[in-house]
Amino acid sequence: MTNKDLIKRLYREVIKHYQNRLIIAAICMIFVAGFTGAQAWLVKDLLDKIFLEKNTFFLEVLPLVVVGVFFAKGLFYYSYSMLLERVGQSVIRDFRIKLFNHIHKQSLDFFNVMPTGTLISRIISDVTLLQQAVSKALVGAVRDLFQVLILLFVVFYMDWKLAMVSFIVLPVAIFPIVRFGKLFRKLSTKTQEETAMVSNTLHETITGNRIVKAFCREKYEGDRLAVQVESLFQLTMKDARYRCLQHPLMECIGGIAIAAIIWFGGMQVIHGNSTPGTFFAFLTALIAAYEPVKAISNLNATLQQGLAAVTRIYSLLDMKPDIQNSPHAALLPPFTHEIVFKDINFRYEEDGNAGPGGRVLKDLNLTVPAGQALAIVGPSGGGKTTLTNLIPRFIDLQDGSITIDGHDIRDVTTDSLRNQISMVTQQTILFNDTVRNNIAYSRLDASMEEIEAAANAAHALGFINELPKGFDTVIGEGGARLSGGEKQRLSIARALLKNAPILILDEATSALDTESEQEVQKALENLMKNRTTFVIAHRLSTIRNADRIIVVQNGQIVEEGSHEFLMEMDGVYRQLHNIQYK
Ligand SMILES: Nc1ncnc2c1ncn2[C@@H]1O[C@H](COP(=O)(O)OP(=O)(O)OP(=O)(O)O)[C@@H](O)[C@H]1O
Ligand SMILES: [Mg+2]
Numbered sequence: 001m002t003n004k005d006l007i008k009r010l011y012r013e014v015i016k017h018y019q020n021r022l023i024i025a026a027i028c029m030i031f032v033a034g035f036t037g038a039q040a041w042l043v044k045d046l047l048d049k050i051f052l053e054k055n056t057f058f059l060e061v062l063p064l065v066v067v068g069v070f071f072a073k074g075l076f077y078y079s080y081s082m083l084l085e086r087v088g089q090s091v092i093r094d095f096r097i098k099l100f101n102h103i104h105k106q107s108l109d110f111f112n113v114m115p116t117g118t119l120i121s122r123i124i125s126d127v128t129l130l131q132q133a134v135s136k137a138l139v140g141a142v143r144d145l146f147q148v149l150i151l152l153f154v155v156f157y158m159d160w161k162l163a164m165v166s167f168i169v170l171p172v173a174i175f176p177i178v179r180f181g182k183l184f185r186k187l188s189t190k191t192q193e194e195t196a197m198v199s200n201t202l203h204e205t206i207t208g209n210r211i212v213k214a215f216c217r218e219k220y221e222g223d224r225l226a227v228q229v230e231s232l233f234q235l236t237m238k239d240a241r242y243r244c245l246q247h248p249l250m251e252c253i254g255g256i257a258i259a260a261i262i263w264f265g266g267m268q269v270i271h272g273n274s275t276p277g278t279f280f281a282f283l284t285a286l287i288a289a290y291e292p293v294k295a296i297s298n299l300n301a302t303l304q305q306g307l308a309a310v311t312r313i314y315s316l317l318d319m320k321p322d323i324q325n326s327p328h329a330a331l332l333p334p335f336t337h338e339i340v341f342k343d344i345n346f347r348y349e350e351d352g353n354a355g356p357g358g359r360v361l362k363d364l365n366l367t368v369p370a371g372q373a374l375a376i377v378g379p380s381g382g383g384k385t386t387l388t389n390l391i392p393r394f395i396d397l398q399d400g401s402i403t404i405d406g407h408d409i410r411d412v413t414t415d416s417l418r419n420q421i422s423m424v425t426q427q428t429i430l431f432n433d434t435v436r437n438n439i440a441y442s443r444l445d446a447s448m449e450e451i452e453a454a455a456n457a458a459h460a461l462g463f464i465n466e467l468p469k470g471f472d473t474v475i476g477e478g479g480a481r482l483s484g485g486e487k488q489r490l491s492i493a494r495a496l497l498k499n500a501p502i503l504i505l506d507e508a509t510s511a512l513d514t515e516s517e518q519e520v521q522k523a524l525e526n527l528m529k530n531r532t533t534f535v536i537a538h539r540l541s542t543i544r545n546a547d548r549i550i551v552v553q554n555g556q557i558v559e560e561g562s563h564e565f566l567m568e569m570d571g572v573y574r575q576l577h578n579i580q581y582k
Helices: 003-013 015-052 056-104 108-113 116-158 160-207 209-214 218-270 276-317 384-390 414-418 435-440 448-457 461-466 484-498 514-528 563-569 572-581
Strands: 338-346 361-369 373-377 399-404 421-424 502-506 532-536 548-553 556-561
Touching (some): 003 015, 056 116, 116 160, 160 218, 218 276, 361 556, 384 532, 421 484, 435 448, 448 484, 484 502, 502 514, 514 532, 548 572, 556 563, 556 572, 563 572
Parallel strands (some): 373 548
Antiparallel strands (some): 338 361, 338 399, 548 556
16 A cells, blocks of 8 residues: 555544544644744844834833733643644554454454464554554644744745745755655564564563473573564664654754855845844744754654554454355354254365365264264364364364254354354463453353352362352463363353353363362263263263264264274274273
8 A cells, every 4th residue: 555545544544533623633733833923923023123123112012922922822732732632542542442353353263373462562552653643743744834834924924035045955854854754664664573573472471481480491581582672672773863863964954044044134134135123033933943844854754653553553454354244144043953064174274284185174074963962082183173163163164064953154143153152162261350250251141140050060169169259269361370170160160151052162171180070071961961062072981971972083083973882893982992991
């Protein structure tokens, strides 16, 4: 996208909503600019009427006018600054919410490739750069242009020949502004990339601090961060060098203009073609005009950074979620009959080497009648988790179809589909919140009795009551203050509370000791009775009572039947069984 397109889009999607405020702010700015011009004008009267003519009336009036002008200017200044601040902060707020919601619409694939730190850095720091571009640069430019225009009017009105002289430096001034602008933009892009990397390292090492400690990699991680921070430092210094250079450079150019004025204007006064009042007023106006010109050159830097940031923000916002509701998506009616997997083929996009042809699931067919407890077993990496991730459409098939009561899952809304599925994932995911809220996450309107009942069924009530604040205990990031088994029981309770017709348990009891596992198992079996359940387990003891067992190996169902049947068959299942029970 070109700058023009970017700004157009920014206008359409963001600035337009704040148009009225911005217009009022601009009007206030015109007043501020007008009063700045008036200040310069007063210098002329000060010198000519008071110092040369010694007019006492002006001596009495002028101080009052000066106070009035400063007050009025201050009032308008306050008004437009506050308006702009409000618009800028609103832009930040809106974009953060928009980005957050957009990110959560993305499929699992998106999160597999987008590091957390990068996403956080987009939402936090890129948005801030954008805000500065909108409230400082775009609008600040308007203000400064007004000021320059009004002051130019003043200088031309006072002495147009002198004004022309001061313009000889203009082309010299424009060159560094344009040149530095480009540099700032390039640097800003690099800086933001580097910031995202630092943010990724921080996120990974802070959340993974146990592993850092366990392998004594504090220094290693410290050095790794130091390299990144150093490169950020270098970039910032480069940026600072241009910024710091820009100021004196502009000042010198201004000095040349002033020197020309002194020489040429002074000559006019000496030859009697002009008054000292006009001369000093002219100089005051020119010096006053110089500030906004300098500011414009700074604003350009901010604007370029903002444009670079907005490019990144839009590239994120423009990523279409690869799993979306189809245009005619219907609501999935309550599940009653059967789930059919037909000719399933699946491969992870990036991964070309997982098995022949990179297919993780190969020509897989499976029909699961409602109410069945289906156990999925098989060697690690066989495709069990992948198979169950297809049901709630966390990932989409390349080939084949999954239908629930005859409805293809791609033809129904993801919400209506996922509302009928309850899951315990292989990696336990809990939030840094209270026990109660973590369980109720699956049903926000659940009553305390229901939450307790779910905790009880998951055999979690015992340890919850022993926590310092019971259900109100905050469990730390990812449940860091709980044991592995306790975490699993909370996530089972959360899944049970949802009370959905389809239940997916991926190694749900793997972190429990044999005794608790047996008890949780009993509770789960009760629940499985009127539900369709997919149970993935490595420990075969937990699936003995399943209605049906399938063995998934290399993306295919290699054996299926009851425990007894599979034992007799003397195949993969029996091998797995014998290894565990020898
Ligand atoms: N996000 C991903 N991107 C690319 N490949 C993946 C991804 N997730 C899994 N795989 C690959 O797909 C294959 C099947 O993985 P899956 O997680 O379904 O196995 P699994 O049967 O659940 O194994 P386990 O019993 O160890 O949990 C593996 O070879 C794995 O490397
Ligand atoms: Mg798995």
